[in-house]
Amino acid sequence: MRSALRTATDGLATGLAVLSTVLVVAPLVAIFVYIIYKGASSLNWAFFTQIPKPEGESGGGMANAIVGSAVLLGLASLIGVPIGIAAGIFLAEFGRGTKLANAVRFTADVLNGVPSIVMGVAVYALIVTPQMPFSAISGGVALGIMMIPTVTRTTEEMLLMVPHSVREAALALGVPNWRSVLSITVKTASPGIITGCMLAFARVAGETAPLIFTALGNTNWSVALNQPIAALPLEIYRYALSPYDDQHRLAWAGALVLIALIVAAVSLVRFVTSRGVLKGAS
Amino acid sequence: MGVGIEVVNLNAWYAANHTLQDINLNIPANHATALIGPSGCGKSTFVRCLNRMHETNPIARVTGTVRIGDLDIYNDAKPVEIRRRVGMVFQRPNPFPTMSIYDNVAAGLKLNGYSNRRVLDEIVERSLKHSALWDEVKDDLKKKSGASLSGGQQQRLCIARALAVDPEVLLMDEPASALDPVSTSKIEDLIFQLKSQYTIVIVTHNMQQAARVAEKTGFFLNGRMVEFDSTHKIFTNPSDKRTEDYITGRFG
Numbered sequence: 001m002r003s004a005l006r007t008a009t010d011g012l013a014t015g016l017a018v019l020s021t022v023l024v025v026a027p028l029v030a031i032f033v034y035i036i037y038k039g040a041s042s043l044n045w046a047f048f049t050q051i052p053k054p055e056g057e058s059g060g061g062m063a064n065a066i067v068g069s070a071v072l073l074g075l076a077s078l079i080g081v082p083i084g085i086a087a088g089i090f091l092a093e094f095g096r097g098t099k100l101a102n103a104v105r106f107t108a109d110v111l112n113g114v115p116s117i118v119m120g121v122a123v124y125a126l127i128v129t130p131q132m133p134f135s136a137i138s139g140g141v142a143l144g145i146m147m148i149p150t151v152t153r154t155t156e157e158m159l160l161m162v163p164h165s166v167r168e169a170a171l172a173l174g175v176p177n178w179r180s181v182l183s184i185t186v187k188t189a190s191p192g193i194i195t196g197c198m199l200a201f202a203r204v205a206g207e208t209a210p211l212i213f214t215a216l217g218n219t220n221w222s223v224a225l226n227q228p229i230a231a232l233p234l235e236i237y238r239y240a241l242s243p244y245d246d247q248h249r250l251a252w253a254g255a256l257v258l259i260a261l262i263v264a265a266v267s268l269v270r271f272v273t274s275r276g277v278l279k280g281a282s
Numbered sequence: 283m284g285v286g287i288e289v290v291n292l293n294a295w296y297a298a299n300h301t302l303q304d305i306n307l308n309i310p311a312n313h314a315t316a317l318i319g320p321s322g323c324g325k326s327t328f329v330r331c332l333n334r335m336h337e338t339n340p341i342a343r344v345t346g347t348v349r350i351g352d353l354d355i356y357n358d359a360k361p362v363e364i365r366r367r368v369g370m371v372f373q374r375p376n377p378f379p380t381m382s383i384y385d386n387v388a389a390g391l392k393l394n395g396y397s398n399r400r401v402l403d404e405i406v407e408r409s410l411k412h413s414a415l416w417d418e419v420k421d422d423l424k425k426k427s428g429a430s431l432s433g434g435q436q437q438r439l440c441i442a443r444a445l446a447v448d449p450e451v452l453l454m455d456e457p458a459s460a461l462d463p464v465s466t467s468k469i470e471d472l473i474f475q476l477k478s479q480y481t482i483v484i485v486t487h488n489m490q491q492a493a494r495v496a497e498k499t500g501f502f503l504n505g506r507m508v509e510f511d512s513t514h515k516i517f518t519n520p521s522d523k524r525t526e527d528y529i530t531g532r533f534g
Contacts, residue, residue, distance in 0.1 A: 165376035169440070171338055173390035173447060174366030183393055188380050 032259075039256030042249035047257070052219050052235070058246045062254050064221050068136070068230035069205070069261070071223055072215060075140025076204055080147025081197050087148065088155020088193070093181045105156070112149035119146055120210035128214060136229040139215025143207060147200040154196025158189040194273050198266045205262050208233035232258045284481030285351030285450045286311040287332060292346035294327050294336055301327045303505045305346070309498070314473055314482040316492035316513065319502035320528070325485045328502065329453045332483065333368035334361040350451060366394070369444030369480075373456040375436030377428030377443070383410075383419050386428040386439055390447035405446050413442035414472055434465025441472065445480075452476065454484040458491065470495050489529055493517050501525045 046061045053060030087104060095101030123142040128134060162185050170180035186193070204210075211217070216228040217238065223229070232254050239251035287309040294302035302324045309315045317325040330336040331344055334355060348355050355364045377386050385392070387406045396402065406423070410416040415438040419431070428439055437457060444452060454473070458466040473482055473495045486492050492499050493513055500510040501522070509516065509525045520526045527533055 163376070165372060165374060166378060168335065168338070168372065169376040169378065169443075170389070170393070172333065172335055172365055172370040172372075173393065173443065174362045174364075175390065175393040176362050179393050184378060184389075188378065190380070 035252065035256050035259065038249075038252035039254075042253040043256065047250070047253055051221055052250075055242070056244060060250070062230075062232065062235050062250065062257070064218065065230040065232045065235040065254065066257065066261070067223060068215070068218065069232045069258070071136055071225075071229060072139045072143060072211070072231055073201065073205055073265075075136065075225075076143035076147055077197075077201060079141060079144025080151055080200060080204075083144075084148045084151025084197070084200070085155050085193060087152040088159065089181065089186060091152065091156040092159035093185065105153075108149040108152045111145070112153070115209075116146060116207050117209035117212075120213040123210065124213035132226065134214065134216035134228040136215060136223075136225045136227065139211050139229065139231065142210035142214045143204040146204050146207065146210060147197075150200035150203065151193075151196050154199065155189075155193050158192030158196065159185055161192070162188045190273070194269065198269060202262050202266060205265075206233055206258060208237050232261075284312040284477075284479065287451065287481065287483070288347075288349040289332075290347040290349075292328070292331060292348060293344065294324075294331055295343045296327075296339065297341040301505050302331070302344075305507050307500060307507060307510050309481060309483060311481050312478060313498060314477040314484060314496040315498040315500065316496035317483065317485045317500045317502060318487070318489060318492050318528070320533070321487075323502040324505040325500075325502045326455050329370075329455055329483055329485055332451070332453055333365050333370055335365070335370065337361070366390070366447050367449055368451040368453060369447065369449035371437070371440050371444055371452065371454045371457045374460050375433055375440050377431070377436050377439050379427060379429040381428055382424045383426055383428050383431070383439060384423040387442045387446050389443060394447075406442075409442040409446040410439075412445050412476065413438045414468060415439060415442055432465075434461050434468060437461060437465065437469060438472065441469075445476075449480065451481045451483065454482065456485050456487060459487060466491070489517070501528060503528070 046059060047063075048061060048066065049063050050059070050061035051064045052062065087108070091101050091105055095104070119142050123138055123145070127138045127141055132138070166188055167180060167185060170184040171177065175184070211231050211234050215231055215234070217234040218228045218230040236251045236254045236258070239247040239254065242248070242251075289305055289307050289309070292302055292305040293300070305328060317328065319325050327336060332348060332350070332355075336342050336344055344356070346356075350364070350368060353359055353364075353367075355368075378389060381389060384406055387409050388402050391402060391405065407416065407420075410419065415435060418435060419426070419439075428436065431439060437460075441452075441457075458469045461469065470491060473484065476482060477495075484492075484496065496513050498510065499513040499516040501508045501516065501520075501524075503524055509520060509522045511521070515521075516525060517529055520529065
């Protein structure tokens with residue numbers, strides 16, 4: 001009797017866990033499948049090599065937006081990753097328990113909650129001027145600032161997970177504290193820190209709103225940092241709203257390419273950073 | 283070569299907790315000295331005062347004098363300099379998990395800016411031979427992580443890492459308490475060999491271990507040093523009733 005009840009409870013709990021997993025994964029799979037279904041048929045060589053055709057004309061591609069997104073994300077990472085990691089190291093190692101650290105942590109959390117459109121408007125107000133109009137740089141700054149809180153907080157959490165015994169081992173060898181932090185603690189936490197950077201990267205890669213007021217978008221070829229630049233999310237947004245079926249198809253293809261590029265970038269970083277990892281290293 | 287340690291009126295605190303009270307003793311050079319006592323008696327705090335690791339805890343405080351050789355470690359030198367001369371092995375093996383076996387041993391030198399490849403190779407080999415680990419790892423030095431070794435091997439790796447910076451004193455805080463009997467006996471053999479070249483201070487809960495490896499033994503109780511004498515005397519004819527009660531198993 002007891003045992004039957006226990007078996008039933010176990011079955012119920014397992015069933016609920018499986019159900020929850022399905023509920024979480026199902027929308028993701030559905031989105032993927034639908035995007036591949038709608039987008040793959042519009043993918044062709046021209047999509048990757050040509051720039052958009054004028055309104056109403058069929059054909060054309062998003063070559064400029066693919067390159068533009070790469071430029072914007074490169075700029076964003078150049079800003080967001082070093083500042084975010086440095087701030088995370090400060091929070092976890094040097095400023096632990098200080099008022100400044102608490103203020104920085106609070107600010108990072110608030111920044112994380114700021115709507116992305118507000119970030120775009122803020123950067124517009126701060127950077128976009130007549131001398132420096134809508135440009136790749138201002139778009140990169142907006143995305144970079146959005147990356148900082150995620151990178152900062154994951155870096156801090158990953159550093160705090162490094163066992164105290166590892167820090168003590170370094171100090172007991174007569175290694176100065178700063179050296180121990182940079183060469184031992186950060187190195188030990190680096191897989192988690194890289195994951196945080198990838199999360200932040202993937203998040204801003206799909207951002208549209210902060211780019212509307214900053215990078216603006218561009219229907220022509222441009223990789224100049226001080227000029228408006230095209231970006232995949234902006235193109236998807238623009239084409240999805242257009243009245244032409246042909247452009248809808250391009251929008252689907254753009255969405256597919258954007259996801260594929262994020263997956264590719266994340267996998268590449270994982271592959272590069274996992275080389276040279278030793279047997280048995282945790 | 284090892285040097286002697288002279289401790290005068292050492293007091294230590296964790297916040298308001300007075301963990302060490304008026305410790306005075308002389309630890310002889312090139313011998314092994316064991317510190318025994320029940321949990322919480324201050325013996326670990328005491329060894330951490332000998333390489334200034336105690337003060338890495340922000341709530342910790344220490345007063346008194348500790349001389350290692352001619353050096354008054356609380357007045358004449360910076361903590362990092364002391365810790366290069368006074369190596370430490372911890373209770374749980376703590377190799378650097380992302381480093382190879384080779385890099386673990388070389389860590390103390392590399393992180394202090396030493397980079398001569400040939401000399402590093404020599405020191406790594408010598409340190410691993412001193413810690414009786416060389417034959418087990420010589421083929422995987424740069425391939426395997428320090429964390430991939432067994433617990434006993436990791437502890438010998440940590441000893442090699444401490445020896446690589448060529449300290450004069452080696453502090454061991456219950457170095458075998460997390461290990462199986464075979465690994466423990468290897469560590470004890472090692473202590474036996476190392477004490478001709480280094481001054482060794484070993485904290486242990488295992489009284490047989492103290493009797494096997496140490497010439498001198500100190501008994502700590504409630505933050506005070508009750509008795510310090512030759513190991514033989516402590517275990518056969520202690521002067522203090524409390525020492526006798528502890529070693530005969532009446533408490534602790």
